[in-house]
Amino acid sequence: MANDNHLFSVTCYNVTMLNNKYYNEFFELGQQKINFSFFELCLPDDDPVYTLKKVMEELDFSGLLANCSDKGRTGYNPIMMYAVVTYANMRGIRAVDRIVELCERDLAFIWLTKGQKPKRDAFYEFKNKRLTADVLDELNYQFLRRLQKEGLITLKSLFIDGTKIEANANRYTFVWRGTINYHLAGLLDMIDSLYQKYNAWIDENExxxxxxxxxxxxxxIEGMDKVRDVIEKNRKRKTDKT
Known part of the structure; x- marks a missing residue:
């Protein structure tokens, strides 16, 4: 029995040491300047990567670190890998191959990795085996709350993004008003449907x-009911003609 307790204490000690190693390795004051032979490069003081690391300092990574084993090679720091993936998302980058390239060429990514160069297999393994859906959901929750605490987001407004596309039209081109109203009704119905799906998704996932x-x-919009009535009349008139 004494031997079993001894083994259990050694295991807990090893896991604790591993967790502390990851925390200390990533959050200690790192090298913020990279010196080359003939010139010096440094990140701007207002680079978002500094905000990212500051926000991450108060996150609880126990769920992520629980998926890491203390046997064999430890691999890349999972906290660092999460920081790299998150920073890439902040810059609108999703492709793993592109992230790998930036870890070798982009100064902010090099600063996060401290000069390490994770390959695509390392990122795929991290996403598939360590950054599971439950872990990612929990970290996102903490991340959003931390951003809200810092006053960087409010979580009170929803925006639907759109894209403007230049059309082959000029001032001499015209479209029948009835056609516009007919398609406008369908557009409004589609927007209503999207909002309903969004609200249902919010409720399902709590x-x-x-x-x-x-x-x-x-x-x-003021007068929208009147607009809808006109649209429905035009739609009905067009349907009756056909």
Missing amino acids: YGIKYDIPHAHMFV
Whole structure:
């Protein structure tokens, strides 16, 4: 029995040492300047990578570190890998091959990795085996709460992004008003449907409780009811003709 307790204490000690190693290795004051033979490069003081690391300092990574083994090669620091993936997402980068390239060429990524160069296999293994859906959801929750605490986000507004595409039209081109109204009705119905799906998704995943996100509603325009009536009449008139 004494031997079993001894083995258990050694195991806990090893896991604790491994966790502390990851924390100390990533959050200690790292080299913020990279010296080359003929010139010196440094990141701007307002680079978002500094904000990212500051926010991450108060996150609880126990769930992520629980997926790491203390047997064999430890591999890359999982906290560092999470920071790299998150920073890449902040810059709109999703492709793993592109992230690998930036870890070799981009100064901010090099600063995060402290000069290490994780390859694509390391990122795929990290995403598939360590950064599981539950772990990612928990870290995202902490991350959003921390950003809210810093006053960087409010979580009170929902924005639907759109893209403007230049069309082959000029001032002499015209479209029948009835056609515009007919398609406008379908567009409004589609927007309503998207909002309903979004609210249902919020309820199913309990994001309203976790992130304090209210239901979203379509914008209200004065006189919209009258516009809808006209649209429906035009739609009915067009249907009757066909």
